[in-house]
Amino acid sequence: MKPHFYVFLSLSAVLLLSGCVSREQADAKLVNGCKAAIGIFIENGFSIKEIKKTEFSTPDTIDGDRTVTLQLVESDDWYNNDKTYSCNFIEQFGFMQMNYTAEIYQLNMNDKIYGKKDGQILTSLKDWLKITDTVGQALDQ
Numbered sequence: 001m002k003p004h005f006y007v008f009l010s011l012s013a014v015l016l017l018s019g020c021v022s023r024e025q026a027d028a029k030l031v032n033g034c035k036a037a038i039g040i041f042i043e044n045g046f047s048i049k050e051i052k053k054t055e056f057s058t059p060d061t062i063d064g065d066r067t068v069t070l071q072l073v074e075s076d077d078w079y080n081n082d083k084t085y086s087c088n089f090i091e092q093f094g095f096m097q098m099n100y101t102a103e104i105y106q107l108n109m110n111d112k113i114y115g116k117k118d119g120q121i122l123t124s125l126k127d128w129l130k131i132t133d134t135v136g137q138a139l140d141q
Contacts, residue, residue: 020097021093021098021099022097025100026066026093026100026102027066029100029102029139029141030056030066030091031051031054031068032138033068033102033139034086034107034135035048036134036135036137036138037087037114037134037135038109039134040127040130040131040134041109041114042074043074046074046075046081048072048074049074049080050072050073051070051071052071052073053071054070057069065088065090066088066089066091067088067089068089069084069085070084070085071083071084072085083110085107085110087107087108088105088108089102089104089105090103090105102139103135103139104131107131114131115131116128
């Protein structure tokens with residue numbers, strides 16, 4: 001075979017391997033997206049002080065492809081409060097995991113669901129657009 005073919009084959013392999021998105025990288029993006037969603041609805045004056053534990057699951061009984069559960073500490077710099085929130089995402093890996101996209105489907109916070117359930121938007125359209133815009137920007141980082 002011609003040397004050009006081997007150079008092309010080698011470069012193609014490097015590009016394919018370097019462009020892959022791992023499960024860990026995708027999960028890190030989902031954590032960022034979930035934190036951003038929580039930030040929209042967290043009580044005024046409070047912020048996420050610390051994430052104590054992060055869990056990931058792939059549910060088959062709820063809407064979405066991947067659930068991120070965050071056990072965290074909310075704080076107003078005076079009072080700390082332990083909370084557990086979760087976000088459900090719909091995600092898609094491209095051919096050979098060359099790219100990755102995700103969008104939020106639900107945010108479960110303080111026994112309230114923001115987002116969608118069974119394909120129907122549960123919040124106001126304004127809140128839904130704010131959620132999707134904010135989370136979309138966080139996922140792109």
